[in-house]
Amino acid sequence: MTGKELAPDVRRAVQSLPSESADVVAKHLVASGQLLEVDPEAAWQHALVAQKRGGRIAAVREAAGIAAYKAGHFREALAELRTVRRMTGDDSYLPLMADCERGLGRPERALDLATSPEVAGLDTPAKVEMLIVAAGARHDLGQHDAAVVSLQVQQLRTNSRAPWRARLWYAYADALISVGRTAEARDWLVKAAEADADGETDAAERLDEIDGIVFDEVWDDEDDEAEDDEAEVGEVEEAEVEEAGDRAGRDEDDATDGH
Incomplete structure (x- = not known):
């Protein structure tokens, strides 16, 4: 370096x-x-x-x-x-600043930044980030329905391959889940997972949760151990059978020699 x-x-x-x-x-x-x-x-x-x-x-x-x-x-x-x-x-730092306010437990200040006049001059990626942060602030305040409405913007229906689309779709799915609209949320999570090439969200994992798919690694380990135990028991039983056969053969030989 x-x-x-x-x-x-x-x-x-x-x-x-x-x-x-x-x-x-x-x-x-x-x-x-x-x-x-x-x-x-x-x-x-x-x-x-x-x-x-x-x-x-x-x-x-x-x-x-x-x-x-x-x-x-x-x-x-x-x-x-x-x-x-x-x-x-440079006003492009506003979304990060708003999210810092959320991190400090001040969602109202985050919303103040999100509605400041300077936001109108941001480029599309920064505007989308601010929308996501503002929706999160509304969740913090218990305003879940408002969070859903705030994300129903033109960019939500984008046909482009913009790098922000996965995060926006994921945020909208999360908002829908918070108000019990799980079936709709699943559709948006599918879109987010397909678009999230860089793994910025856990959309795929959330889909598995909705679909009831559980990956239990402990269970798999137990299965493997059970299979190993069965194999060991089989080997022991086979050895015991062979040993019993050998003993029987020796006893028969001894009996023959005795006559």
Whole structure:
């Protein structure tokens, strides 16, 4: 790991730091990115080191915010994302910020962000993410019917292969389940599972739950053990039969010799 693995624009920004700090920050950013999905807490620790030495760079604050969010440090994530938004004027962080508010147990604040005027200027992927977060906030507040209605948007009927479609379909299925519309939810879970090539949702597992399919690994292990026990019993019985036959043969020979 050299730090050269960073995206060119991020690397250029990091190089504005003093040379010693630039090298350290770059390496920690790379490590954070590599660990983000497999060990979010370690990713956050790397990003924190980078933030302490390169906090005046927006890309560093963004990395720290995303890593903190992934690791469940919602207060720290919200602070970082607010900072990077002020530094860049980029409103695309609003969905993550709203979800941080949910993580902090403040669904009302999440809905305030979801209905802010800036949301209208977001691109479609960010708007969809905000819809999903807002629906989750309504679930938090017990407003399950409202969550269903809030997701009945034009994007729900998309025929495109947009990367956000699986998450939207899954969120809508989850909302339908919460109001007892399980049969409809199953149809949307099927769509979500088919579209979810990257495994972002557990749509397939939810389908199995609805269909009553249970994979009991313990039961399978017990079956295997039972088969092994039966095989061992069979082998013992066979050996006992052979031994009894041998004894009978020896007794017959002894009797013959006696005559």
